[in-house]
Amino acid sequence: MSDSRFKIVFDGALLPGVECTTAKLNLAELFKSDVEAIEKLFTGRPVALKRDLSRPDAETYLSALKNAGVDARIEAEQPVAFSLAETHETSSSASDFSHTSASPYAPPRAAVGDDLPEYSSLNVFTIHGRIGRLRYLAWMLVLSVAMLVASGIIATASFAVATASPTLGIILGSLLGFALFIVLTVVSVQIGVQRLHDLGWSGWLYLLNLVPLVNSIFPLLLLVLPGNPGANQYGAPPPRNSTAVKVLASLWLAFIPLMLILVLSLGMNGYLDQLEANVGSSYESSSVTSDDAIDQDVTVDEDDAQSADEAAEPVDSPEQ
Structure with a gap:
């Protein structure tokens, strides 16, 4: 008796x-086909994607399909009837896509378990791929x-x-600084786009960092929001x-509070320095004002005394 087979x-x-x-795009990549052909799998009727599999092979195929986002299932194959009569499946509505078909819309037959990896590959210098929150923090720390x-x-x-030629030193520093700025900008954009891909968002949303006010909130979303599971x-x-x-x-998370502190x-x-300077200025101004007031009082007193002296002097009367 042969082993049980599955589909x-x-x-x-x-x-x-x-x-x-998303599921259609993943299946198109999985089967090395186009989306139009994959559309035929979404009719709502049961479709046999692969037949005559052992249990381990069926589990491998099922795992790859679940990574693509589709909810497929494993079913036991019907035993072959040794009869001259034509045999049919129990469900007459089920379509068999595992055999060669002359239809141009038939999906391709590919080694499903080998085409879609369980995890994506990592590459800092690209806008393709996905990275999570912790890896985003780690890469940004290394970049900093x-x-x-x-x-x-x-x-x-x-x-x-510059010690030998100040002009040449300024030119060299400016050129190297500009080149460093370009490199850092490109790499930071690549890292940010991969983080957006993990959220299922378009990389073009990274341009929101150029919008005032929004650029103060958007980076926080990249740090807080979890990616698609x-x-x-x-x-x-x-x-x-x-x-x-x-x-x-963890170092980056510890570095942020230290920077805030x-x-x-x-x-x-x-x-505090500005407040102290303002208080000192106010004190000096009040001191100068007080000194001026004292000087004015002294001057007034001197004028009053002089007026009193003049009033006290005898006035010679004219002879009659």
């Missing part, structure tokens, strides 16, 4: 939270440290050149966070 059946159902368009190191090297080199239109989910990613993200401390010190 993969799909009737158009999707996993919770997966949009129909690289920026500080590169800035220090550029400043040192420019200063060394399964595959979306931008690919499979990112790999699990490694220990290095968790450590770097430092900024608040500097702001408070500046406010």
Whole structure:
């Protein structure tokens, strides 16, 4: 007696939270086909995507399909009847897409378990792929440290050149600084776009960072909002966070409060210095005003005394 065989059946159902368009795009990539051909699988009728599978192979195919966002199922194959009569499936409405068909709309037959990886690949220098919140923080921390190191090297080199030729040092520092700015901008955009892809959003939304007021809230959304748990239109989910990613993200999370405390401390010190300067200015102004008033009082007293002296002098009467 032969082992039991199984088939993969799909009737158009999707996993919770997966949009129909996303599932169709994932299946098109999975089957190496176009979306028009995949549309034929969403008629609502049961479709046998793959037949004559062992139980482990069927589980592999089912896992790949679930990563694509579709809710397929495994069913046992009907035993073959040794009869000259034509055999049929129990459900006459089920269509078989696992055999060669002359229809141009028949979906291709591909090794489903090998085409869609469980996790997406990681690459910093690209706008494709997906990264989660912790990896986004870790990569941004590394980028910030690289920026500080590169800035220090550029400043040192420019200063060394400026000792011999100030004009050449200024030109060299400006060119290297501009090149560093371009590189950092491009890499930060690539990292941000991958984070948006993990949310299922278009990378063009990263331009919201150029909008006033919005750019103060939008980066926080990238840090707070969780990504899609399964595959979306931008690919499979990112790999699990490694220990290095968790450590770097923790350092960045610890660095942010320290920066806030430092900024608040500097702001408070500046406010106190300004307040002290204002109080000192007010005190000096009041002192000057008091001195002027005293001087004026002394002058008035002297004038009064002089007037009194003049009034006290005898006046010679004219001879009669």
